[in-house]
Amino acid sequence: MTRKILIMTAVEAEKEAVLRGLSGEPGFEVAIAGVGPAAAAASTAAALARADGRYDLVVSAGIAGGFADVAPIGSIVVASESIAADLGAETPEGFASVDKLGFGTNRLPADAEIASRLAEALRRAGMPAHCGPVLTLSTVTGSAATAEALAARYPGAAAEAMEGFGVAEAARLFGLPFLEVRAISNAVGPRDRDAWKIGDALAALEAANTYLAEVLPS
Numbered sequence: 001m002t003r004k005i006l007i008m009t010a011v012e013a014e015k016e017a018v019l020r021g022l023s024g025e026p027g028f029e030v031a032i033a034g035v036g037p038a039a040a041a042a043s044t045a046a047a048l049a050r051a052d053g054r055y056d057l058v059v060s061a062g063i064a065g066g067f068a069d070v071a072p073i074g075s076i077v078v079a080s081e082s083i084a085a086d087l088g089a090e091t092p093e094g095f096a097s098v099d100k101l102g103f104g105t106n107r108l109p110a111d112a113e114i115a116s117r118l119a120e121a122l123r124r125a126g127m128p129a130h131c132g133p134v135l136t137l138s139t140v141t142g143s144a145a146t147a148e149a150l151a152a153r154y155p156g157a158a159a160e161a162m163e164g165f166g167v168a169e170a171a172r173l174f175g176l177p178f179l180e181v182r183a184i185s186n187a188v189g190p191r192d193r194d195a196w197k198i199g200d201a202l203a204a205l206e207a208a209n210t211y212l213a214e215v216l217p218s
């Protein structure tokens, strides 16, 4: 039986970019999850429940902010793990994640083999690609202070977006492996809407998806 992959994007423009990259490759379905972790988790879980065991892999794909010196605008980040970066509690000693509080986890791993194979394939093709942690936040970072705090809290963080952890939670609920692929449209830091390169990021997202089928187990 042929493999089936579910790719969730937040918005239509991302879905179109992914579909252009896949260019009719069989076995892929691309659906819109909505913006934010709650919409992403609910939409993904609903899609997986409707499919009744039809999928082998769930992917969160879209644009993202890149952390300075790790993921420049136009580059691709393939998540090694998805981290719910603000899921926890403020304490007098600082932020305590749900892991530390004993209420589950705020880190869900990506399929390590597929993630590293995809990042390698992209680099071989001459694309700037990095494999590292991707943060999921409900609030887009808009200051240098928050960017620095997140980078210190999660050493090695490569990018931040708003859906990955929600998609990953749904995949985990259904016992399926997860992947997150992000094209960088802006730097994580002070808000500067004029500096966003959404067109460049969508072009990079399209290009990255042309390599997805070849790195998946058959």
Ligand SMILES: O=C(O)c1cccc(C(=O)CC[C@H]2O[C@@H](n3cnc4c(=O)[nH]cnc43)[C@H](O)[C@@H]2O)c1
Residues within 6 Å of the ligand: 010, 011, 035, 036, 062, 063, 064, 065, 066, 137, 139, 140, 141, 142, 160, 161, 162, 163, 185, 186, 187, 188, 191, 192, 193
């Ligand atoms: O209004 C702003 O300052 C602002 C800055 C960056 C992104 C937004 C969005 O509303 C886009 C949200 C959408 O795109 C993904 N995304 C892209 N860049 C980032 C980011 O730096 N931090 C978090 N999410 C980002 C996200 O996954 C959403 O789907 C607004």
